[in-house]
Amino acid sequence: MSDTLLPILKKISGAKAATAEEIDNALDLISQNRISPVQTGALLTALHYTGLKPSNKYSGDLSDAIISALQDQCTPELANALTTAQSLSTGTPASAPPTSAYSLRELIARIASSHGKESASKMAEDLGSSLSEAFQQISLGTCSAAQTGILLTSLHYTGLDMQASIIAAAARQLRSAGHKIQNLQQHPSSGPGPYAGGLVDIVGTGGDGHDTFNVSTTAAIVVSGCGVRVLGKHGSKASTSASGSADILMSLGAKLLSVTSDVVSKMYAEDNHPESSFCFLYAPVFHPAMAQIGPIRRELGCRTIFNVLGPLINPIDYSIAEGLEARILGVGKKELGPVYAETLKLLGARKVMVVCGEEQLDEISPAGYTDAWWIGDEQDGERKIHAFKMHPKETFGLDTHPLSVVAGGKKPEENAVILKALLAGRMPRGEPITDFVLLNAAALLVVSDAVHDRAEGEVDWEIGSDGIVRGAIWTKAVERALEGINSGESWRCWERFVETSQQAEKAQQS
Known part of the structure; x- marks a missing residue:
């Protein structure tokens, strides 16, 4: 019709x-x-x-x-x-x-x-x-x-x-229908901080309408070069923007359709698996049921519950008992922030921060304030949700930049050029897109407890009377992210993943 x-x-x-x-x-x-x-x-x-x-x-x-x-x-x-x-x-x-x-x-x-x-x-x-x-x-x-x-x-x-309980119920059912990664092994970390070597993710719900550069994807690759295993990067092609996470990675040579559960299991079963690693889990490969729902959603003309389910059905969460060790999830509507945090608490997620830029951006904003909801450690038998604000200058020590200068390219190929230049160290600190990536990468390092040694329970950041979070750990995380870029380790992690995906494609075609 x-x-x-x-x-x-x-x-x-x-x-x-x-x-x-x-x-x-x-x-x-x-x-x-x-x-x-x-x-x-x-x-x-x-x-x-x-x-x-x-x-x-x-x-x-x-x-x-x-x-x-x-x-x-x-x-x-x-x-x-x-x-x-x-x-x-x-x-x-x-x-x-x-x-x-x-x-x-x-x-x-x-x-x-x-x-x-x-x-x-x-x-x-x-x-x-x-x-x-x-x-x-x-x-x-x-x-x-x-x-x-x-x-x-x-x-x-x-x-x-x-409603958090309904979103959590839907997520559980979609997880049960997804493809599991069998025999997935985790490897202890020897790096600084209480980071245990688990798998982490940073992802936004999308649909915020700002069409900014693919910052969460780039931040994930940067963090992978800092001694963190970012296997959990879970995403798909663009549905509301010009260039989705999968689009940009495919344009750089990654064969995402070939990265199946067997390929991922083999990667992480190796005894010599590097402490720094990146792997992208392409949603259609692990959630084929979503393919039949997509055409229905496109006909409805309204936001549906499936708009917020994608980040909650990462295969790691149903492939191993402990799930992801840490994650940052961005939402494009402030009112969804506490709902999402409560949903993740119901799902038993660990080390979680939900963020929403004041422009209704599903990332940590480079332009001004970002609302954040942190699920803290258990106290008196309950894990509480702590709300605070973040700011590029006040929290991370970085300059602010309007969203208009971090729009990136209009096509995946254009964004791929930017990503490659950043990972190669040709876009120094102070460049708007570099600072945008550093904000989000640093936050993931903090949430993952991968910044520095500190005693269990020690607090090295605090929420001020103005509601803004500050502390040395955030600025140290920025320097750590820069080290990952400048050392070339972030780029090497990306190259290893591309090579693995290409080898998998050849093996599957032979």
Whole structure:
């Protein structure tokens, strides 16, 4: 079908009121069988939860009106979308012939009947087990596309996809459906600080709209040259920006599709595995279930829970009992920060910092303040979340730079040139993009406890009365990151990974 409802769906999800005429036009297209079942269900769901209405041209139940207009042109898939949408207004699952092995109608009806009567947190408590089962079935591919779209749209408009318990439940199910890395071994660290030699990650949720340079990917490679094993770098191609993490690495010669669980297991099983190492885990290789969800998400025109799940389903977290040793996760909305931190706490994550630049940037900002949420060590049987702010000058001793000068290239190839120049030491400290990378690399070194020797429990940084974190450990981490670049070790880590990926591709093709 060539017609699309994306403009009106995006308008509604952006809290802009669609006019009755616009809604009429959309319903006309549906009644002429020119719109996909997924977008049909998404629009009817959005109208239900926002209260937006068409003109008197469409009175009564919209699903009935459309079915009547379609007559014998109503396909089973479209009928599935329309009858499922009826469950929203009635609060009970409509009866209709099944079009998939698992039906989400009852759950969708329960969400609709509870909305407005209970808070989102109470709904999450009551519906948690049912939603967990739904995500399991979605990951197995047993749900219809239309019902999956209606459920995801319902979670968006009810705020359930911003509840930590629901996000954690979805992450657990996607982890269970992912490909494990068997026999993954960790090797003790002999470097400074309490860093135990575990695997670390730094990643953002994306979708912040700033289209900055691929800083988390570059910071990960820099940190890998500082005696830290960055196997956990987990990402994919761009969906909302010009150049995603996978795009830039592929343009530099990495064969990411060939880095399978067997390849990674072999890399880290070697007795002589170097203390400094980098490995990128390409999401489509380890989470094939996400491939079938992607087309549905692209039709909905609204943010879904899957926008925030990517950083939470790193294969390391379900391949070894202890999971990642440390991680930094960036979010593009400040209100998501404490939710994400609570989600990670529920998932049992260790050494975690969630960050959000004041510009709603999913990285530590080079331009000004960054909000941060740190999951601390257990105290009195509980791990508390500490909130504070970071600043390039006040925290790291680096100059500030506006986001406009750290935009990077418009294409992966252009960003690859910048990354290569930085790792080769041709972009000194003080260059805006270099400082941007150093901020994020230094923070990961601090979170990983890989900066210097200190006694257990010793605190060498503090949060001031102004809410800004300061301390020598942050500036020392900047110097440590610079050492990784200037020594050439960060670049060598990258070259080893590229060589491994290319050898794996040749072996798989032979």
